[in-house]
Amino acid sequence: MAFRNDSGSDGDELNGEGTCSVEEVRLVVPETDDPSLPVMTFRAWILGLLSCIILIILNTFFIYRTQPLSISAILMQITVLPIGKFMAATLPTRQFTVMGRSFCLNPGPFNIKEHVIITVMANCGVSMGGGDAYSIGAITVMKAYYKQNLGFLCGLVIVLTTNMVGYGWAGMLRRYLVDPVEMWWPSNLAQVSLFRALHEKKTKAKGLTRMEFFLIFMAASFAYYALPGYLFPILTFFSWVCWVWPRSITAQQIGSGYHGLGVGAFTLDWAGISAYHGSPLVTPFSSIFNVGIGFVMFVYIVVPVCYWKFNTFDARRFPIFSNQLFTTSGHKYDTTKILTPKFELNVPAYEGYGKLYLSPLFALSIGSGFARFAATLSHVALFNGSDIWKQSKSAMKNVQMDVHSKLMQNYKQVPSWWFIILLAGSIVLSIIMSFIWKEVVQLPWWGMLLAFVLSFVITLPVGVIQATTNQQPGFDIIAQFIIGYILPGKPIANLLFKIYGRISTIHALSFLADLKLGIYMKIPPRCMYTAQLVGTLVSGTVNLAVSWWMLGNIENLCDIETLHPESPWTCPKFRVTFDASVIWGLIGPGRLFGAGGLYRNMVWLFLVGAVLPVPVWVLSKVYPEKKWIRLINIPVILYGFAGMPPATPTNIASWIVTGTIFNYFVFKFRKGWWQKYNYVLSAALDAGTAFMGVLIFFLLQNEGRNLKWWGSELDHCPLAKCPTAPGISVPGCPVFK
Secondary structure: OOOOOOOOOOOOOOOOOOOOOOHHHHHHOOOOOOOOOOOOOHHHHHHHHHHHHHHHHHHHHHHOOOOOOOOOOHHHHHHHHHHHHHHHHHOOOOEEEEOOEEEEOOOOOOOHHHHHHHHHHHHHHHHHHOOOOHHHHHHHHHHHHOOOOOOHHHHHHHHHHHHHHHHHHHHHOHHHHOOOOOOOOOOHHHHHHHHHHHHOOOOOOOOOOHHHHHHHHHHHHHHHOHHHHHHOHHHHOEOHHHHHOOOOHHHHHHHOOOOOOOOOOEOOOHHHHOOOOOOHHHOOHHHHHHHHHHHHHHHHHHHHHHHHHOOHHHHHHOOOOOOOEEOOOOOEOOHHHHEOOOOOEOHHHHHHHOOOEEOHHHHHHHHHHHHHHHHHHHHHHHHHHHHHHHHHOOOHHHOOOOHHHHHHOOOOOOOHHHHHHHHHHHHHHHHHHHHHOHHHHOOOHHHHHHHHHHHHHHHHHHHHHHHHHOOOOOOHHHHHHHHHHHOOOOHHHHHHHHHHHHHHHHHHHHHHHHHHHHHHOOOOHHHHHHHHHHHHHHHHHHHHHHHHHHHHHOOOOOOOOOOOOOOOOOOHHHHHHHHHHHHHHHHOHHHHHOOOOOOHHHHHHHHHHHHOHHHHHHHHHHOOOOHHHHHOOHHHHHHHHOOOOOOOHHHHHHHHHHHHHHHHHHHHHOHHHHHHHHHHHHHHHHHHHHHHHHHHHHHOHHHOOOOOOHHHOOOOOHHHHOOOOEOOOOOOOOOEO
16 A cells, blocks of 8 residues: 655555554554654644644633533644645745754655644643543632632642643553554554545545545534534534424433433434444444444343332432532532531531432443443453463563564663653652642542552553443542441542542543554654653643633633523533542542442442453364454443533434444445545544634634524423422422322
């Protein structure tokens, strides 16, 4: 597969020798390289840092809004291309000498490797500021919800050390999660396809080039997103069942796409389809199929049976699907009534106010997290344990190498001690913080060390799952469960243990994915190390600075009770973080899941999850010729109902359907089209949606120009939020006798 870059060089073709064994990679990633291309150029530094800063500012700003928007690096990936080419055409080409070293502002045409480095820096602005903005989420909860007097320096230490610890884990685990051919990180293929589309030269081949295809569908996605994004938001949750039965609570509980099980509901919004599991076009069908099995079993069988048949956990006292916390009477739980001035649990007040309850789907989703955590450890130990053990015994010199690994041998590698220094320094700084700001962080030094141990143990098995299936089995619940038992009644300690024990793993996986992208795009490892390190330091500092300014200058930020009814600063994502700190930190798992706790039986799901992968592994050994057995992935099946709430069944169901169409039917019957356009289409949909989302916000929503009509409501299913137990009175809902 020859690939020509801007320099006009095809690189050194290997004629298929050592070709990658993963078919998707073989079809998409070019098996060539041109080592002469400059990488860390002046324009790469300028555009990379600007992209990183712009994305972190925008993503930090948007994350606080009622309708948060995460802007992906694709926005900058496209924007910098014409700027880079303009710089290549206008910057002077003569050599400059500074401190005895010469350099050139313009080493030639803007090339694909510079473009990759810029995008890697931009990714730092997404992973830290977009999505759930984990470290900033913890700091926001501490300042906005608990009203703590947290200093900027302490906040900066928290933000930077969580990321640097993740970077250290990534360096330590490269040999297991990046070097092996089987660890192929599916999400990277969309990036590779987009880079090829942006840089390949037009040929006489039939059909559209990747670039032409990308531009057409990006324009279409851009224009279309005006409908679900502003003009007709009901397309995000099209719940027709509620229109057929407008007075039936049960029908609306079943059919609501936003507050119910979403049976029959669907979304025509790409942002809704890709919001929680990522783009379905870049996820292997085997993974989609496993997620689908778990989703159907949980949402369409387990939850209805528990709610209507057995009334499990007094489920009918509450809405079938909600992320709110409730009292026994079905009303919102007021945490201020059980909190001491030192941000700890007031036990007498808690006993007087009453127990905390969860909606049935929320409670069962937490239980699935218990099973998923144990299943991940068990699955990786059974299916990958022997390979990991061999590699741990320095057998890496015999590891299978494909064409991409061979090409990367032309470059100097990054020594492990570079990563170890960052890791050790971050750990030491974190422990020092636990002494200096002891009253603020609540987490003692030994709790910090325990968080690091948990992070290291978990990063490898979770990384194996993500690198092969594009799914990341979360274990937020486990981190908070562990420290909640050890330090009950301390919500801030629970928050920080979560970000050091879990969030550092998320950052490690992001770094590992970029390292694999570097192999696919033949980026010198030391250049990749520098770009990631600088991007992380810059984005972390800017991330905290923007958040700090907003917390200090926007009145009542995140305080729903005192904000103006039409205020956009309600912080729904951070509300979930706060609720989790209440469940696991303030009240603690001992009161909810211990002896006498309402949810005590869910702890058995740890054992269930650990056992479930065993029969699959046994069958794969008994029938080795049946390759499909090894594709049964219990952690991914259990991931089918992860993230709900805030994810809804409609989000996940639409993701499954879309992924099946493209990665089963199109892949099987139109492989040529799939090879050329599938990942380009994913990137085009992302880019068009992001561009229109930004435009709508700055031109309309930020000016208060919002539409109010029937089609602007997300979900016409008001009764779906109602309880159905006798005697429960909630405003807007009928009372059953």
